[in-house]
Amino acid sequence: MERRQDGGLSFERFRSDPALTALRWPDAVLRDFLFDHGDNGTFADDYGNLDLTAITWTLETIPSADFHTMPTGESEVGLIEHFAKNPVHWVAVRAPEVGRHWENHGTWLRPPLLIDRGLLAPVSSGLQVLEGRTRVGVLRGRLREQLHVAAEHQAWVGRS
Template structure:
């Protein structure tokens, strides 16, 4: 099953103003045993977003296992994102304070208090991609990773490690 196989589910979500609670119980997702955070960010929020589908539409969704992991800050320094969104992380990194200010206030407080994001981003093992590669790639959460890079550059408080959902084969 890939994103194209779920196109009718995505249409129903849009047309019916479907809530995430209804979406996550749809029979089309029964074989996916993904955490709710991943289902929400990957499929519910981005499953029909054109550039996202261009980059990840080929993935065999049922072959991905997601775990919440702690990733060292240094690993995010050069971590890429999908080809269709290339440059977005660095664009955000140029103005990290702005990108935090346009979010709800608790996001900024969390960065100040903890030096990290409020919600873990989604990273994908690049062996799952076509062409396959090594390392991790930012699947969803490009703004968060951009803020992290920008805060580092501006010498603002950044934790030494961060939580992220990591999808692996």
């Protein structure tokens, strides 16, 4: 899970690596998971033992309620709640279209990545936020502050 972005390798060249094309992952997942976070030490601690070839990714619609207590990786416990404390701020520091999308659609502009906890050690049930902790935190915070939130949200879900 080496991040090649810092080495000047473009995403286009990165995804053409035969080891990655064999995964048959959607570009959005490949970019957010391996290209952007592959060399992040804490991310690798949490997910470095995953058998990447055993994961199939699908774009799924998830009810808002499912995100209320959804955890993230062990190394970032509490991070989602940190973002939830000030959802307006975390949207304001993003590109303007992110805020417009929340206001108009009540959801994120780009689906986060969730993983079936049955793929993790120790094995558990349910889904876990793999990438998109800020987005999920904003969702929780907007719900708490009674701001516009859609009933369902799209997310990439990795399952065996």
